[in-house]
Amino acid sequence: MSMAVTLQILTFILASHKVLSVEYPFPSDNRGFDVIRSADYYWPFDTIENDVTAELNAGHDGTINGTVVTATGVMNDGIVLDGGENFVQLGDFSSTCVASPGLCAQTGISVSVWWKNSETVSRQCITSGGKGLSDGLSLYTISPAFGTEFYVRSGNTLWKAEFDSPGDIWTHFVFTWTEADTIEVWQDGVKLASPVTTSTGTNYGDVHNNLVVGTNNDQSYGEYCTGSFDELAIWGRKLTDPEVLYYYQASTGTSIGVDTVLAEVDTLTNVTYEDTAELLRSLLAVTVPGPYVGDTDITEAVSVLQKLSTLLPGESVETNTSSDLSDLFFEEAGQLMSELNQYGWGNMTQHVADSTLSDLSRVTDQFNIHLGSHVTLSGTATVLTTGDNDISNYSVTVVPSAVLQHTDYMFPDDDADATIEVPASIVNSNIHDARTIVAVLYHNFHQRYSRNNSLDDVDPSGATLNSLVVSVTLSPSPALPLQENVTVSFTHIEEAEDSTRRWCVHLDLTVDVGLWSDEGCVIHSTNSTHTVCSCNHMTNYAILMQVVDVEPDPSSRVALQVITYVGCGLSIICLFVTIIVFLGLASIQADKTHAHVNLCVCLLLAQTLFLIGAGWTPGTIVCKVFAVLLHYIYLAAFAWMLVEGIHLYNVIIRVFTHVKLLYYYLIGWGLPLIVCVVAVSIAHSGYGEKNNCWLSTSGGVIWAFVAPALIIIVVNAVILILVTREVVKLNNISFRVKPEKDTSSFKSSVRAVAVLLPILGISWIFGVLAVNEAAVVFQYIFALTNSLQGLFIFLFHCALNSEVRQAFKRKAYTWSVSRGNVPGRADTVRVKPFDSDVIRPESGSSTKSHKESPTPELVPTVVSTTHLPSIELSDPDIFATPLSNMDASVPQPMPRRKLSRMPSTEV
Numbered sequence: 001m002s003m004a005v006t007l008q009i010l011t012f013i014l015a016s017h018k019v020l021s022v023e024y025p026f027p028s029d030n031r032g033f034d035v036i037r038s039a040d041y042y043w044p045f046d047t048i049e050n051d052v053t054a055e056l057n058a059g060h061d062g063t064i065n066g067t068v069v070t071a072t073g074v075m076n077d078g079i080v081l082d083g084g085e086n087f088v089q090l091g092d093f094s095s096t097c098v099a100s101p102g103l104c105a106q107t108g109i110s111v112s113v114w115w116k117n118s119e120t121v122s123r124q125c126i127t128s129g130g131k132g133l134s135d136g137l138s139l140y141t142i143s144p145a146f147g148t149e150f151y152v153r154s155g156n157t158l159w160k161a162e163f164d165s166p167g168d169i170w171t172h173f174v175f176t177w178t179e180a181d182t183i184e185v186w187q188d189g190v191k192l193a194s195p196v197t198t199s200t201g202t203n204y205g206d207v208h209n210n211l212v213v214g215t216n217n218d219q220s221y222g223e224y225c226t227g228s229f230d231e232l233a234i235w236g237r238k239l240t241d242p243e244v245l246y247y248y249q250a251s252t253g254t255s256i257g258v259d260t261v262l263a264e265v266d267t268l269t270n271v272t273y274e275d276t277a278e279l280l281r282s283l284l285a286v287t288v289p290g291p292y293v294g295d296t297d298i299t300e301a302v303s304v305l306q307k308l309s310t311l312l313p314g315e316s317v318e319t320n321t322s323s324d325l326s327d328l329f330f331e332e333a334g335q336l337m338s339e340l341n342q343y344g345w346g347n348m349t350q351h352v353a354d355s356t357l358s359d360l361s362r363v364t365d366q367f368n369i370h371l372g373s374h375v376t377l378s379g380t381a382t383v384l385t386t387g388d389n390d391i392s393n394y395s396v397t398v399v400p401s402a403v404l405q406h407t408d409y410m411f412p413d414d415d416a417d418a419t420i421e422v423p424a425s426i427v428n429s430n431i432h433d434a435r436t437i438v439a440v441l442y443h444n445f446h447q448r449y450s451r452n453n454s455l456d457d458v459d460p461s462g463a464t465l466n467s468l469v470v471s472v473t474l475s476p477s478p479a480l481p482l483q484e485n486v487t488v489s490f491t492h493i494e495e496a497e498d499s500t501r502r503w504c505v506h507l508d509l510t511v512d513v514g515l516w517s518d519e520g521c522v523i524h525s526t527n528s529t530h531t532v533c534s535c536n537h538m539t540n541y542a543i544l545m546q547v548v549d550v551e552p553d554p555s556s557r558v559a560l561q562v563i564t565y566v567g568c569g570l571s572i573i574c575l576f577v578t579i580i581v582f583l584g585l586a587s588i589q590a591d592k593t594h595a596h597v598n599l600c601v602c603l604l605l606a607q608t609l610f611l612i613g614a615g616w617t618p619g620t621i622v623c624k625v626f627a628v629l630l631h632y633i634y635l636a637a638f639a640w641m642l643v644e645g646i647h648l649y650n651v652i653i654r655v656f657t658h659v660k661l662l663y664y665y666l667i668g669w670g671l672p673l674i675v676c677v678v679a680v681s682i683a684h685s686g687y688g689e690k691n692n693c694w695l696s697t698s699g700g701v702i703w704a705f706v707a708p709a710l711i712i713i714v715v716n717a718v719i720l721i722l723v724t725r726e727v728v729k730l731n732n733i734s735f736r737v738k739p740e741k742d743t744s745s746f747k748s749s750v751r752a753v754a755v756l757l758p759i760l761g762i763s764w765i766f767g768v769l770a771v772n773e774a775a776v777v778f779q780y781i782f783a784l785t786n787s788l789q790g791l792f793i794f795l796f797h798c799a800l801n802s803e804v805r806q807a808f809k810r811k812a813y814t815w816s817v818s819r820g821n822v823p824g825r826a827d828t829v830r831v832k833p834f835d836s837d838v839i840r841p842e843s844g845s846s847t848k849s850h851k852e853s854p855t856p857e858l859v860p861t862v863v864s865t866t867h868l869p870s871i872e873l874s875d876p877d878i879f880a881t882p883l884s885n886m887d888a889s890v891p892q893p894m895p896r897r898k899l900s901r902m903p904s905t906e907v
Contacts, residue, residue, distance in 0.1 A: 024056065031292045032250020035243045039112075039233040041098075043090065046076040053079070053088060062090040062213075071228065074114045074170050075251055078230030079213075083119075085224055087214030094209040097236045098128050100135050101177065102154035108178035108238030109137070109152075112247065114230040115173055117141060117148075117166045124216040125225040126232075127208075129153060134207035134217065139175075141165055141225070150185065152177045156203040159183050161194045170230070172248055176238045189248035189256060191241070241281060242288040257286050258300040265304050271311045273321050279308060280328040287332065289340035295347040298336055302359050305332065309367040315374065319382060322371045326385040329367050330394050333360060337391040337444060350450050351513065357449050358514040361471065361507070365438050369475040372398045372436025379403075388412075393441040399427065400434045411439040411472060417491040418470040423484040427474070438473045445469040446493075449507075452515055465516075466492050467531070469507070485534040487524070495528050502526060504533030519558075563784055568607045571790025575604040578794045585807045592651075594661055595643045596797060598668055602637035603790055609633065623688035628680055631687070631695060631705055635672035638712045638764075643668050645716040652723050672708075679704035713764060 024037065036042055042057045051064040066086030070077040079088065097104035113126065119141045129136025138151040148165045151158060161175070161183040174186040185194045208217035213232070215224050231251065249256055261282050271279070287293055287301050317325075335341075337360075345353060371384060377400050384396040393412045409422040418441055427435065446465035467490035488504070496502065504521035507514040521535040582597045609630055643664045650659055679701070680687070686701025688694070695702045798804055 030250050031288075031290065032246040032248070035239070035247040035250075036112075036231075036233055038235070040236050041090075041234045043232045044076065045070065045073065045079045045230050045232065048079070055090070060091050062088045065089055068214075073228065073230035074172075075231055078114065078116075078228050080228045081214045081225055083224055083226035085222075087212055087224060090211040090213065092209050093128060093211050098136070098211055098234060099209040100154070101137060101152050102135065102179075104236050105154065105179040107236065108176060108181070110174060110176045110235040110237065110239040111137065111139075112172070112174045112231070112233045112239075112244075113139075114170050114251070115166060116168055116170050116228040118168050118226040118228070119165075120226075123223050123225040125227060126211075126213050126229075127216050128211040129208045129217065134204055136208065137175075137177075138216075139173075150175050150183060152183060153204075154179075156200055158199045158201060159196060160199070161185050161196045163187070163192050163194045170228075172251070174239060174244045174247075178238050181238070186244050186248075189245050191244075240285075240288070242285040245285045246288075258283070258297045258304065261286060262300045262304050262307075265307045265311075268307075268311055270313065271308070272313060273317050273325060276308055276312060277321075277325055277328060279304070280325070280332060284328070284332055284335065287335045289335050289338035291340075291343045293341045293344045295344045295352070298341065298344045298348075299352065299356050301332070301336055302356050302363065305329070305363045305367065306359060309363050309370065312367070312370050312374075316376050317371065317374050318376055319378065319384070322375045323384045326368055326371055326396050327387075329364070330385065330387070330389070330392070333364060334389040334391050336360065337442070337448075339391075339444065345448055353448055354450050354452070355513045357445065358507075358509055358512070361514070362509055364440060365471075365473040365475075368396045368438045369436050369473065372396060372438070373434070373475065377434055391443050393443075395437070395439045397437045397439075398434050399437065409437060409472075411470070412441055416441060416468075417493075418468040419489045420470050420472050421487040421489075422472060422474070423486070425483045426478045426486070429478050429483060436475045438471075438475075440471045442469045442471070449514075452513075466490075466494055466496060466502070468493075482536045485536045488533040488535060490531045490533070492529050492531065497528065502531060504531070504535065506535065560780070563780070565611065567784065567788045567791070568611055571788055572604060572607055573790075574794035575600045575607075575790035578790070578798045579604070581798050581804065585804065585811070591659070591661060591664070592644075592647055595640060595647055595664065595668075596793070598665075599637060599640040599644060600790070600793060602633055602640055603793075606630065606633040606637055607790065623693040624684070625688075626693045627688035627695065628676065630693070631679070632672055632676040634705065635675055635708060636669055638709050639672050640668045641716060642712045645712075645719040648723050649719050652726050653719075675704060675708055709764060 024033065037057075039057055041055055041060055043053060043055050043062060045053055047053065048064055048068065048070055053062045053064065055061050064086075065088070066084060067082075068086050068088060069080050071080045072078075081087065093099040095103075097109045101109055111126070115125070117125075119125070122140070122142050125139045125141055127136065127138040127140075128134075129138065135153050135155070137153075139148070140151060141148045142165070146165075147162055150161045150163075153159075159177065159182050163185055166173075166187075172186075172188050176184045176186075182196045182198065183194070185192045210217055213225075213229055245256060248254075261279065264282075265279060268275075283301055283304055287297060348356070368384070375382065375384065375398055377398070379400060381400070381403050382398045384398060386395040386397075388394070393416065395411055406424060408424050409427050411420055420439070422437075427437070446467065446469050449465070449469075451463040451465065470488065472486075502523065503518045504523050505516040505518050506521055508517040508519070521533050524532040524534040526532070579597055579600050582593050582600075609626065646659070646667075647664070683701045683704070686696040695705055
């Protein structure tokens, strides 16, 4: 080994030993003080020994001129200059960024100092040239009245920042400069909006190379600064915003963290786009990746992003501002997802990590879609931001409606480990003003998210995510079902054996914590290294009555969808048949028939429209119109359920009180129209905006449906109780059975409830009870009873209704007679009663007669003979004694009597 090489190694060892042996006047486990350790030059100004003050990072010690003393500073001691011929010469900085800032034009230069200003006139307090005839920098105080200036001179260009002069208290300043960003000034951890001017003059070159504290480089002026200085540090680079903040926190013992930013955001009710940018910069400053970022920091930072996304103004935004905000957002998302934050993510439970990542994925779409939907359109496709960092590739593109996408949208557009291809037909469909496309390829999402899934027989502990996660969101959403499938291509992280089972999955974020689901995705092709998926991504019926947003788990959602579509389909058929029967049998026409028919029409329209509109895109005009129409139809259905209840009350409780049909129609169709018009006028934005084409559960709009429905349910429930009690009383009298041995009362009660529930709509109460995930049983009951409401009406009021069956028999008898066949007496055919055959009080309510009704009679086991010719019934069991002549306490004989045009007994 040569002597020269040996000397170089020895020099390196000695220099390393010097650096390692430095004793800094602060703790070693603080990220703020780590910033000082990284400085090129650092003078703590704690001590003066033999007219020398030590520089700890490069051995560039300072020399005392005159009488300079130390006094209590911010950290330990600092130097005091009394305005006399006293200053500190920090040495020659030739060929460095300190004397020649142009050498660091790209990387920049930063100066940090604690300063207690006692100067009242113009003085240069720290200088290496700057304002004078030399390259360099200068801190120049004019006076408290005129402020302070910081200069940087490089060649013939001079940059100057002006700000208020600090007072006679310790104040922390950081000055940063790059040729591109010019000068930025920080005071006590806050970036000042200091005006910066740039001027061009003579290039004096690097005349003065010394760095001086307390005066200028040419002492012939006799100007000396009055004040105190502590902790002077210089970097040959521009400090980041977080570094400035961290050092300020460390040196003052204060803490400005994510919780501080979150607290500030929580106090806001609205923000400007400029406010949003500043808050994002503040968040970036306190979430610099590293071991100091804890689990709470990460979750609170995501909360800040969520709150900001909801506070964004609804006004238009210029493209440049929108791009800057999008860049800041993805920079913050990148910091949070950084591998350097392993400590914070590692301290989370898996559930918290999944919830945080689910929220971050949602807010990424929400924030950037807002920007895209409010950006000023240029007439061409605008890329708000695109790029990549350590944790993701990302892109936000806005496509105006006038610009058709002629080629498929591909992201990323390079040879990435995961790509997604969206057909041009999907991008072009359903655009009003413009479509925003937010695309993200996450590099480490798969490492942090759990394997919890909704796949059958797939244990999360035995599964693994073998690819990166890619996401593309379009707003407004394209109409479903998609015209063409989306193609997603994956490169396997680990090579897969042929026997390995695999699924194309997507993260279902309709629940609080997303689950991996294969719904709507199938494998197009696969081998050991690659898999290509084809995806086409609907809703469930139970949401109609939910007062709050509740999404069932994936397995329940599938079951509810099956119940919804099978039940609704069956009900639609039954309702249609019921309407035809009621309208086709003239012999059963009555007020109740009008109510039945109108209720069936409402339910038929509502269920049909609901199924047809399930795939329409929320936020579109079509979806909003559909939501309004569906709101009106369902309100009308409830109104006719109320009419059914009123009619029952009049017939059974009040007995024979006739109500004009016009009033029924005003209630059934008029009241819902009024409610709907008022709701649309007040809160039209709550229709078809979120998740589905229905009323929004936010802002209380859903109560425009729930409140009237609940009122009607309560009224009809009371009527049901009164009617059931009357049925029991009438059956006790008519059957003349001792109360203690009577079992018919209970049967009659059950029968009345079963018959009346479908037309009174009381089962809709289960929709209100389904307010959270724990109430899933109510969701099942609600979906089952109400999707099958049409089937129950058909069974109890048509197929099993004795009056309807007798009307069919009379039709058959009439048809037989007309053909010359006389099969028998139609009126003597016994039909076993089921529903309202047990209730026999109605008479004369038909629209065909307005005569006063006769005294009601009880006919317990015979079908109605309304509209039949006068005939004599020979079976004594079919007669009953009028209520007016009956003593309920004594069994009465049943005399024979001739019935002529027996009144209808159906309700």
